Amino acid sequence: MVLTGHQGLVYPRVPGHEIAGVVCESRNRAFNIGDRVQIYPGINCGYCAACLRGDTRRCASLKTLGFSEDGGFSEYLPVTDTSVLSGGVNLIPQNITDEEAALTEPLASCINAQEKTRVKRGDTVLIIGGGPLGLLNSFIARKMGAEKVLISERNEKRLALVKEHGRADRVIDAGLERLPKIVSDETGGQGTDVVILASNHSNISNVLPLLTAGGRLSLFSSLSRESAATWFDVNHLHYRELEVSGAFGSTAAQNAAALKMIGEGLPVGALVTKRVGLEEIMDGIRYTSDCEGLKAVIHHRQ
Structure with missing residues (x-):
């Protein structure tokens, strides 16, 4: 900032x-x-x-x-x-x-995001972004009872830190691995219950298909101007009853x-x-x- x-x-x-x-x-x-x-x-x-x-x-x-x-x-x-x-x-x-x-x-801002997305026992939570706030979100997801936590990160310097400090069942190298396939494999083809965007370079149109029907997306991080202006198919929200919530502060x-x-x-x-x-x-x-x-x-x- x-x-x-x-x-x-x-x-x-x-x-x-x-x-x-x-x-x-x-x-x-x-x-x-x-x-x-x-x-x-x-x-x-x-x-x-x-x-x-x-x-x-x-x-x-x-x-x-x-x-x-x-x-x-x-x-x-x-x-x-x-x-x-x-x-x-x-x-x-x-x-x-x-x-x-x-x-x-x-940490309080992570609590705010996950209360708004109602992370609960048994959920699979995907956190996109393995910086400090992504890791803190993994702590809170576990505290809220999430059964499985996935963290996606593409920065090579941070990947080792995510593996060391994050509370993740799987750390995904977004630069080498195909995120949709991994999410499908980890959820039996159902999609993840919650996605938390903790990176400002995320494309919402690529994220919505990762959610299960009735899934919840948290716009935890503000997006870059380019990412924020991205078009996405609102029918994903309508037909699959997805929820999108902003989360700012606490x-x-x-x-x-x-x-x-x-x-x-x-x-x-x-x-x-x-x-x-x-x-x-x-x-x-x-x-x-x-x-x-x-x-x-x-x-x-x-």
């Missing part, structure tokens, strides 16, 4: 929406100096129609740290009372490291659920493969952009 821009990014801006830190000043009795906290980046008003029905992601005046407000790529981050009152500040349990806590936000409740899952042992820390200082941010961004590893974490100088 720093290098390519984003629909919700307002310049000038200090980025950073995956945040964990230490309280250095507090005017709220619930938090003391020295407390370790994880920050949910969404700031909702609490009184608009969307907020009153619990749909805080569609708040009429939603603000987001790292996008419309300055975020975590800084030494100090002021947190408003609105964030505190809406459940946006969470104490980090002792059994969770700061690095693990920083991955709460992306709620404060989903964020809290993600932090709880990490505390229960979800191995998100294994996805941190590089650590940089505040003055080395661009090194970390290039590292992940070039697919050299998975997640780069910024450690601020104490």
